[in-house]
Structure formats: structure tokens, C-alpha cells
Amino acid sequence: MAIRASILDELRRIVGPAGYLDQPSDIEPYTIDHRRLYRGATPLVLRPQSTEEVSRILRLCNEERIGVVPIGGNTSYCGGATPSADGNQIVVSLARMRRIRSIDPDNFTLIAEAGCVLQEVQEAAAAVDRLFPLSLGSEGSCQLGGNLSTNAGGTAVLRYGMMRDLVLGLEVVLPDGRIWDGLSQLRKDNTGYDLRNLFIGAEGTLGIITAASCKLFSRPRELITAFAAVADPSAAVTLLSRLRAATGDAVSTFELIPRFGLDLVIRHVPGTSDPFDEAHSWYVLTEVSSARTDSELREIIERELFAAIENGTVRDAVIAQNEAQREAFWRLRESIPEGQRLEGASIKHDISVPTSALPRFIEEASAMLNSLVPDARILPYGHLGDGNLHFNLSVPVGGDAAQFMARAGQIHSAMYDLVARYGGSFSAEHGIGQLKRTELARYKHPVALEVMRAIKQTLDPNGIMNPGKVL
């Protein structure tokens, strides 16, 4: 049922003239997801400026049983922030709530509003000589609220953990409009259930996060970035273990890149080039850091890589000598999605298994995929250090895109069944949204699903929060 005009007016009044968008051209960007998998519709995008306004919006929507879709930077990979196509849901953007409320360098914490762009949070920390370690390809546009709601991962999880590990407290508006002020700055607080972890990763289905208290770390002074050609994924896993042990767990990034990934980047992304003279089958990008300036890390890395070259597990390696080279190495890794997009149709997975099982998994999964689509070009790349790979396929050379994409369902099932056999996850960091609900129902433990539904029912009995997502 379409939302009554009088209610839309009331919602507009809550946020004032500068706080909403209702012209089709203004609304359009809020109705298409980043991957362009979904196209929704909405009569109204609200842009509240305060927690109080968010509270009044949710109270009204709860009374009137109107679905609410929270949106951050709209970089979700699973259509999590896109409203349904019937136009019966309103969108709430946090973009105008972007204050850093406070920063406490000696407590190593900061309190920021949900609409802060991730990069702004990183910069606020850097300004007081601290590090906020969450780092993703989308950091220039995704928002803290989106990072929290998707429990984002990224390229420093190995050292600092996922978003969940970087939070001490939250401020949340519940579906009925009540405000939970849980902005604790405590590292120790054993007083009952950990509510904060309910909202982190809930993808906007339990309430709207309006602010968070985040952990900070010492800013690294020494940063060593190496790009190495390795014999195979198994050599990569061995190298990671050695580097972790030798540096005292100072490895913050360890990314696996197959030759096909590097090919795509060099072919499609201007200004990129192969760091080596010869082609190799597999590469890793690794970064090690320390807040000490006198650190011997550089020597340790050089020694370990050299030993690995001598014993044949590493084929060749380069170490960035300046920031420009460091950025060039990172660009090779971060341009892979772009390269794959420009290469043509692709089928994607975001899976995780224990790191130690990855080499065997890559072999088995590749063989399985190639038996399903013989000429598909397989691209397993990403966060090897976290056991998380983006295990993608590109359409065969000269192959028909539509025919290839028609196989997606069958390929996903085969892939996720295999992942399940390895005790892995079918969605390691990108969440469920509207893309992977069937998989959630199929692979999640039935008891876990029951508890999730019970929680949803208790907090949001009218089902107004992000309907059609996750459960």
C-alpha cells in the first residue's frame, strides 16, 4: 500500500526543508545499488541531522508500519541499502550526521557519528597521531554506519580485526524510536549481554546506528610493502606463517593475486605495470608495520624473503622504496575488481575457509568450476591472511555473456556446497542483504536462524527495519 501523503508530509516536517529529497532525479542514486543488481523505488529520502530526528522518524514509521531502509555510502555488494521496487519504503541517509564528536588520544578512542565517511575517521585519528585501522577499497565513500552494519573487513583484518573488533560502544535508535546510548569508552565492561554486537553486522534490520565509539591504535612509523611472486598458494601460506612469527605478528596485509588478476589490471587499468620481467603464476602483496622507528622490521622482511627465494617458495620479490612505489603495488591489488568489470561478465563469490585449508580448497574449487564451465577464467584473489578469497569467474574468451550468467545459480550452489564441506562461510565480509538470503536459509545452522528470528521479532515486531534483507 502506498504511503499516505499526510505521513510523508509529517516526515518532511521532522527533518525540515534541507533534510529530505523527493524529486525523482535526486532520489534515483538511492534506488540503485553499487553493483547495479537491483533497482528499487521510494517516495522520500530523509537526511536527518541528529539522533533525535532519527528517533522521531522511526517512531512515526513504526506507528504507521512503514518500512525504513538505512543507507550509508551505498557501496554494499549485496543490495543491502536498496529499497524494494514497490515504492512503499522510505530511505534514511545518515550523510548529514558526520561529526567527530570527540577524540581521546590517551584513551585511544574516538566517538564519531554514523554518517562520517570512513576516510574522515581515519584522518581524524591521524591528526592526533593515532591509527583507525579499518581500510577498504571504498573508504572514500562508505560510511562508518555502513561499516558497522556490514561488519566490514578490508585489508588490515589480519592485524587489527574486522569492524566488530574496533568498536567499544554504539548509539542506536531502536525501531520504536527509543534511543540506546551505549557509547561506552571502556575496554572492560562485563555487565550483561553484549548488545553492541547485535547491531554490528545486522545490516540495518534491527535499528539505525547513529554513532560509535571506536578503538584507535598507535600510528605506524615504519611501513614495509613487498610484492612477491610465489610458487603456489601453499607457498604463500607458508610465507605468511614465517612472516607472522618472525615479525611478532606485525603483518597487517597479506593478499593473494593470481596471474589472471594481474593480467586484467595491466590490460585494463591505465598506469599499471608488471613489477617483474617474467610472468609468474601467483603473487602476494604484503605489508608489515610498526610504530617504532628503530624497528628492525625491514631487515627481518628482507631476510625472510631472501631465505624463501633461496628455498624456491618465493620466485622473486620487490620492496617499495618510497610511497609512490607502495601506491603502485596497492593499485595492482585494488584495481582487480575494476579490471574484472572491464573484462566482461563475471560471477562472484566472497568465501572464507581456514587459511591453512585454502591451498587445497583453491585446487578443488578450481577443478570443480572448470568442470562446470570448461573455459571460464578463474580468479581466486584477496585476503589470504584472513582465509577470505573473492573466488570469481570471468566469462570464457569469446563466450556469450548471457549464456554464462545463466549458469550463475548452479555455480553458486556448487561453490557454497564445497565451502560448507570445508567448514567455511558463503559470505565472508560482504554480508547477506537481498542477494544471499536463500543461501542464509540453506547454510546457516537452524538453531542460529531461530535465535536470529526471535531477536528480530523482539526488537522489531512490526518488521519495519530494512524489510526483505537478511532474514
Add this chain to the structure above:
Amino acid sequence: MSKILVALKRVVDANIRVRVKPDGSGVATEGVKMSINPFDEIALEEALRIKEKGAAAEVVVASVGPDDAQQQLRTGLAMGADRAIHVRADQPIEPLAVARVLLKLIEREQPKIVLLGKQAIDDDNNQTGQMLAALWNRPQATFASKVELSGDTARVSREVDTGLETIEIDLPAVITTDLRLNEPRYVKLPEIMKAKKKPLETLALDELGVDITPQFKVLNYAPPPARQKGIMVKDVAELVATLKQRGLL
């Protein structure tokens, strides 16, 4: 056969945003990433390519600076230089003094070419190469974007306001490098290990008997004015209205 001498300066990395010390006495360098001045890195790359083509027998890198400048010299050795000379100077030293030091090294090493960056990105002086050529009384080719050697001459393309100028100079000579001359190579691990064993000689400034008396005094360092924060407008109409109101349209 002939030698090439390359000068390398240790500077704050080109991609790091520099901060002025609160008392205005200079730029903060504590805990800041330092690298080879990018123009000098290009100079070294060019020297290595000349040597790899067989037109030079040895590449010597030299740096005037604090003990930490040895890190940049080691990087230079890892890129492929054969030897390094570190002239220790803890105080900041001006282009003329650096040119005098380099002249002493020229007298010792007798290079066919001295290659260096057209300027260092920290002080942007763009003087050392020119001063060195004058003191040495040899030709100079500055802002090189292409270098071709034949026998005892070099043909050098220079980027000037009106386009590309090509000149021919007699060697020995000083050549300073521009950004488009080449793209420096990455440093490979086996080369890094080899570089640890290459000779790096340290000289004290007074051993060279060079006058380094500063010729000018820096009064103050100040950061550029901070950019004003933007404002958000709701639509095109508001944008136009605001621009008009500020007299920008």
C-alpha cells in the same frame, strides 16, 4: 672505461603531506617517511641504463647529509650502483656548499658525467647542478628529458617553456634530470641483499676542506593557508544563487 657520479639527496617522501613544526623553525621529520629525492632517483636510473648499454663502467652514488642518508645510498646500491660515498653533514647545507663538495668528489673520481636531479623537492632550489658546472668549468645540460651519448659528446633534450630543445654538449659534463626522462626501476630482493655488501665510504666534511658557511638565513617556515571548508547546496538553483550572492557569477 668511464664513470658516472650520481648525487642523491635524502628528502621527505614526495607523497607525504609535510607538516611545519609549531615554532616555525622547519619541517617536522621525526617519524616521517624519507626517500631519495625523486629527480635524483631518475638521475640514478639514467646512469644505470647508460652503464647497462655499455657506455659507462661504474656508477658511483654520493650523498651529503646526516648518517641516515646512508639508507638512501643503500637503496641506490640496491637499484644497481656500484659504490657509494657518504659525506657526513648534520647541519642543513646550501646548494653552493653541496656543489663544492661534489667538486671535491669529481676531483677524486674523475667521472665522465655527473647526473643529478634538476632540483630537490624539499627546498626547490634548482641550483646545485648549475653551480657545480660553473665551479667545475664544464658544460651543463639541465632539465633533461632524453639523453643520448656518442663518444665524447651527449645529445640532451630539455623541456623548456616553448617545447623541446635539443643541445649537444662535450663531456665531461653535468646533466640534471626532469621528470619524464625515465621511470625508475623497482628494487628486487636479491639486489637488496647484494647491496649490503657493496662498498659505502664515509667522509667527514672537514676532511674535504670545503667552505659550507651559509649564505642566507631562513627566518620562518609557515604552512600554506588552510583551504576553506566547502558548503553543501541542495540543488542547482541554490548553487547558482550562492555563486551569485558571492559575486562569482
